[in-house]
Amino acid sequence: MDEKNALCQQAAAQLVRVGHFFFERGWVPATSGNFSARIDSNCMIITVSGWHKGQLSPEGMLLADLEGSSLTTGKRPSAETLLHAALYRRVPEANAVFHTHSVYSTVLSRMLSGELILSDYEVLKAFSGIETHETTVRVPIFPNDQNMGRLAAAVDAYLAQNPDSPGYLIAGHGLYTWGRSVEEACRHVEAFEFLFECEVLRRRLASP
Template identity: 45%
Template sequence: MNSDAAKSALIDAGKWISNKGWVPATGGNFSIKTDDGFVVTASGHDKGCLTHQHFLELSENGEIRSGDGKPSAETALHLKLYQLVPNTGCVLHTHSVAATVLSRFETNNILQINGYEMQKSLSGIASHHTPVDIAIFDNDQDIERLAAKVAEYHQQHPISHAVLIRGHGLYALGKDVSETRRHIEGLEFLFACELERIKLESMK
């Protein structure tokens, strides 16, 4: 995919994600792998109102080739996820209420979801009996250190669909922007179901 097509795809994704309420207050950041590097959103822009001027073009090593503004510090985590999961073509980072709350409620380092038909929206999951494990990492303003923790985890437990950053949000992965959008939508449904289940159980 060339850079212009990647920007157009992320503009469209940004409108959709913003309408869902998953990137409030200029939060989140998006990227797509291109023919010669990456396109990533510049920091500080409303993701529902992106234009082609709100992106940076990066080399495969993360060096800025063109674009105004500055990349989010979290761009380093995007690049690490591309490195760790080579078939990834798109990373979308969002800040939904459900993802953020569950990442704090779950005290273990894994959020396991099981028993929902919607699990099959995730690539490689063919049954509601196949558990979905989403790794949770403690938030860290040192993104390089956070990326190193993600890499260490990946060596033992390969990351496939997403990771959660505690009290922060979701990083969803996919082979392209369409698959990543499907993963986000499926996961957000599952997160909402889990929150409702927890609330109902607490009322028993």
């Protein structure tokens, strides 16, 4: 077996575990969400369109180039593959990208406009490069858009100006985050989902 095949199999097994875990947590309901891992400088493995993540298997993935086109005959990439591809092109250290549709990310991204500001949370240390709660992470919120090329361009322009951003929200839709490895990207999803829940509860308790 050649090295690329071995990398694909290893990444597929990791993404299957992520899919089952995220589904159990309620973060990818009803076939939503998509996950990818960079295989080499030209391609990624990514979940196919419409596959239930609680039942994810290696057959539910395809290889795509970093422009977002399928390299696997007979398998259709999700429209959001363009967002993964743009992210890999913009952030060279990103080797895994996860997109989730949790209740808290969906609600919070509808309630706020522009951005979510996270500060003074111990869990912020889950993000690479952060070593104290005394920090602020700004999470941009982009309007939802069925035109993925346009949405990818808006995200790309933001990341060009804010290269240290660990993730972004799409209003009424969900979260995108990434990491240097599948494990790190998974940790970022867990941290964000914890923080989104904290923010919803904090705002609810603070309102009369």
